[in-house]
Amino acid sequence: MELYETMRTLRAVRRLKPDPIPEPVLRRVLESAPTGGNVQPWRMVVVREPALKQRLGELYSERWRLYTAARQPPATISEEARARMTRTYKAGDYLATHFGETPAVVVFCFNPNQMAITDAKQPRPAVVGGGSIYTAVENLLLACRAEGLGCVLTTLLCECEPEVRTLLSIPDPWYTAAAIPIGYPVGRGHGALIRRPIEQLAYTDTWGKPL
Numbered sequence: 001m002e003l004y005e006t007m008r009t010l011r012a013v014r015r016l017k018p019d020p021i022p023e024p025v026l027r028r029v030l031e032s033a034p035t036g037g038n039v040q041p042w043r044m045v046v047v048r049e050p051a052l053k054q055r056l057g058e059l060y061s062e063r064w065r066l067y068t069a070a071r072q073p074p075a076t077i078s079e080e081a082r083a084r085m086t087r088t089y090k091a092g093d094y095l096a097t098h099f100g101e102t103p104a105v106v107v108f109c110f111n112p113n114q115m116a117i118t119d120a121k122q123p124r125p126a127v128v129g130g131g132s133i134y135t136a137v138e139n140l141l142l143a144c145r146a147e148g149l150g151c152v153l154t155t156l157l158c159e160c161e162p163e164v165r166t167l168l169s170i171p172d173p174w175y176t177a178a179a180i181p182i183g184y185p186v187g188r189g190h191g192a193l194i195r196r197p198i199e200q201l202a203y204t205d206t207w208g209k210p211l
């Protein structure tokens with residue numbers, strides 16, 4: 001696929017078929033990505049064993065129910081925004097119910113000792129370390145898109161990281177950053193994105209100066 005077309009249509013696809021992914025296709029999407037110092041402080045656990053996926057699905061489902069219960073659409077939002085949120089939640093419910101049936105769940109792990117976290121001492125949550133992980137995650141998502149595979153970046157399982165680490169035998173000092181269910185889409189899958197206009201997100205020269 002053309003790169004811009006791939007990026008502009010990389011939607012969160014939550015309705016995935018259980019059909020297997022051919023091995024060469026899966027291998028292509030697992031190929032590597034840039035990281036600080038090129039050390040690749042991440043590993044992927046590609047979960048395909050049904051019992052493991054089922055348990056991950058149960059854990060994910062619990063987290064999803066709590067997440068949505070705490071975030072109902074506020075009364076003040078527009079009808080359009082409400083409809084969009086309802087659609088997202090329905091797709092999310094589908095994913096939560098079928099998480100364990102997706103053919104592959106890629107659990108991204110990271111080792112903080114191998115990362116140059118240049119903002120670690122700033123008086124705010126550090127984000128630079130994530131740059132050595134989520135660049136690889138994004139490449140995986142883009143590769144899925146190019147292969148016609150549906151996928152969605154999920155992070156809810158990080159809330160129950162100890163259980164996930166035990167389940168997948170993830171050793172110290174490796175932790176989890178994301179779990180990406182991958183499979184062929186049930187419906188149309190990826191498609192045009194809804195994003196805020198770039199003028200609201202990017203400035204010229206100094207903060208707030210219009211682009």
Ligand SMILES: Cc1cc2nc3c(=O)[nH]c(=O)nc-3n(C[C@H](O)[C@H](O)[C@H](O)COP(=O)(O)O)c2cc1C
Pocket residue numbers: 010011012013014088092095152153154155156157193194
């Ligand atoms: C850091 C991050 C974490 C996310 N975690 C979840 C998640 O746990 N579950 C989920 O269904 N979607 C998750 N998403 C997907 C977003 O909800 C999705 O990208 C957003 O709703 C916009 O949808 P679109 O990409 O299809 O336009 C996550 C996305 C990002 C970037």
